[in-house]
Amino acid sequence: MPQELRAVDWTGSGLALIDQTLLPHRHETMAVHDVDTLVDAIQRLVVRGAPAIGAAGAYGVALAIIEGEREGWTEAEVRAAVARVREARPTAVNLMAGVDRVMTRFAEGLDAVLEEAAAVQREDVAANRAMGAFGADWLLAKLQQAGVERPLRILTHCNTGALATAGWGTALGVIRELHARGRLEVVYADETRPLLQGSRLTAWELVQEGIPHYVQADGAAAGTILRGEVDAAIVGADRIAANGDTANKVGTVGVALACADAGIPFLVAAPTTTVDLATGTGDEIHIELRGEAEVLEWAGVRTAPAESRGHNPAFDVTPGRLVTGLVTERGVLEVSAGELPGDRLNMGRSVSSSELR
Numbered sequence: 001m002p003q004e005l006r007a008v009d010w011t012g013s014g015l016a017l018i019d020q021t022l023l024p025h026r027h028e029t030m031a032v033h034d035v036d037t038l039v040d041a042i043q044r045l046v047v048r049g050a051p052a053i054g055a056a057g058a059y060g061v062a063l064a065i066i067e068g069e070r071e072g073w074t075e076a077e078v079r080a081a082v083a084r085v086r087e088a089r090p091t092a093v094n095l096m097a098g099v100d101r102v103m104t105r106f107a108e109g110l111d112a113v114l115e116e117a118a119a120v121q122r123e124d125v126a127a128n129r130a131m132g133a134f135g136a137d138w139l140l141a142k143l144q145q146a147g148v149e150r151p152l153r154i155l156t157h158c159n160t161g162a163l164a165t166a167g168w169g170t171a172l173g174v175i176r177e178l179h180a181r182g183r184l185e186v187v188y189a190d191e192t193r194p195l196l197q198g199s200r201l202t203a204w205e206l207v208q209e210g211i212p213h214y215v216q217a218d219g220a221a222a223g224t225i226l227r228g229e230v231d232a233a234i235v236g237a238d239r240i241a242a243n244g245d246t247a248n249k250v251g252t253v254g255v256a257l258a259c260a261d262a263g264i265p266f267l268v269a270a271p272t273t274t275v276d277l278a279t280g281t282g283d284e285i286h287i288e289l290r291g292e293a294e295v296l297e298w299a300g301v302r303t304a305p306a307e308s309r310g311h312n313p314a315f316d317v318t319p320g321r322l323v324t325g326l327v328t329e330r331g332v333l334e335v336s337a338g339e340l341p342g343d344r345l346n347m348g349r350s351v352s353s354s355e356l357r
């Protein structure tokens, strides 16, 4: 197996981000030593994926402290810089949660902040590994009940691998686990808006793992599912409301609707850090609206008529009733069958995975 990727790394004095706008043709690391550069990197999707921007945001607090010392900022100026990192993108709750968690150690100084940020990163990798095992167990058992014994054909949307997390991956982690168990036939990777995260990043990670796959247009997903070419879909999440409504990359809800119509499982794999119990339903989730150029142009060249306006939501909300299973590091919740995160994931208390399943 190739060496595990680290999309977000702390070098001792700053952040090293794999520049995800350049893959798969160029694998370059971007050094980040100031808050403005980090905010820009998050907004341009140099670093992207909910858990990865959560880790970047956590280290962003350290960056603000170091820059503040260098530039002679007041504490209020450092806090304002932290707030800019926290607000760089609005939908993934991991960004806010990562910043807020580390800010609880702010008064203790830089070393404590770095220690907490490293914990955010470490815990995310552990959560991903646990999700991989829970998700694969659940899926194999469910499909066996449905009479499917052969290796599985899985559809995924966007990129949820090592690049989108602190390591290993959420939905792609489940896929990697199925592959490691010899139970995966092929992956359908939707190409994904706005920056082809599926065809550039997911496909690249699948190549590294030697996993057979097809890249397909997002618009092909429903047809592939309804033709019976897919056994289950697994996606990630940017924010999950208490009722199980799930914000994820635009196009996800169409995949979920097709799975419901075809009667196949639609799984969301996400760490509990992506569950936002303060958000009751998907209606309350702020969906990032990105610049019009991303849909009116192709590779920087205008393709739509000059008169056209662009509509570019980065995410959509899949109603909890369409989520067959929510895979977390604590186990699997059968959301569409009534196991709602708000009832079952009391964050203040440790819940055993057997209790969840």
Ligand SMILES: CSC[C@@H](O)[C@@H](O)C(=O)COP(=O)(O)O
Pocket (backbone or CB within 6 Å): 045, 048, 049, 050, 051, 092, 157, 158, 159, 160, 161, 164, 165, 169, 170, 171, 197, 235, 236, 237, 238, 248, 249, 250, 314
């Ligand atoms: C493990 S990543 C989960 C989600 O963040 C992912 O599915 C997604 O929608 C990413 O969107 P992006 O705009 O590329 O940051």
